[in-house]
């Protein structure tokens with residue numbers, strides 16, 4: 313049976329997600345009802361594992377939203393985003409691609425140890441944070457990298473330049489973006505631990521390096537998969553290479569599959585790169 317404190321935790325888990333859900337709804341950052349429900353379930357689950365994990369989800373979500381609004385006027389980025397598969401509103405698949413690893417691990421923590429897991433430096437807890445570091449690294453790399461004046465180089469052949477926004481492209485700005493995006497998540501996690509413990513314990517400092525490393529690793533794997541197995545299409549109308557399954561010119565035009573594995577969409581690439589990077593935590597901790 314649930315005791316008194318557990319019931320309060322579950323109730324708070326619902327209550328804290330209400331204003332966030334309302335804000336996301338007003339800002340149209342989630343599709344309704346799919347993206348909305350997926351985010352609510354992941355938010356609630358993380359909260360009852362530990363409210364710090366929920367705060368990390370919030371930082372991932374808000375920092376990437378702010379960054380994408382901030383850069384939206386940049387002409388280089390606008391040009392690059394024509395290649396991208398989707399716009400700013402996140403649907404259920406995008407939510408799962410970015411938060412699915414954290415959700416699965418959170419459920420297994422609940423199953424194994426119950427509510428409010430206190431050992432914040434345990435591998436499974438670091439895995440959850442690292443998955444958000446990887447998701448944030450990738451988002452920031454794209455947001456910042458696409459504003460670069462210089463076209464990125466191809467990860468498999470650095471002498472070759474590719475158009476901005478191409479999966480598999482690497483730029484200095486994008487790499488710095490991925491490092492900062494990951495570092496932000498890592499630093500916040502250790503700061504939250506210090507606030508939670510009401511003391512700054514040096515034994516948590518290595519977590520900053522570990523989480524940042526895993527996040528950047530995820531971004532690197534993402535780029536590598538983007539260059540190799542990710543599905544590529546070509547528009548028969550404007551002849552441009554794209555990740556989109558269709559283009560809208562005067563009317564909707566279906567694009568032709570020209571490379572990579574057809575089912576390996578950008579969302580699959582995100583999920584696989586986040587999972588493989590954050591699972592690496594078991595080799596470190």
Ligand SMILES: [Zn+2]
Pocket residue numbers: 547548549550551552559560561
């Ligand atoms: Zn086209």
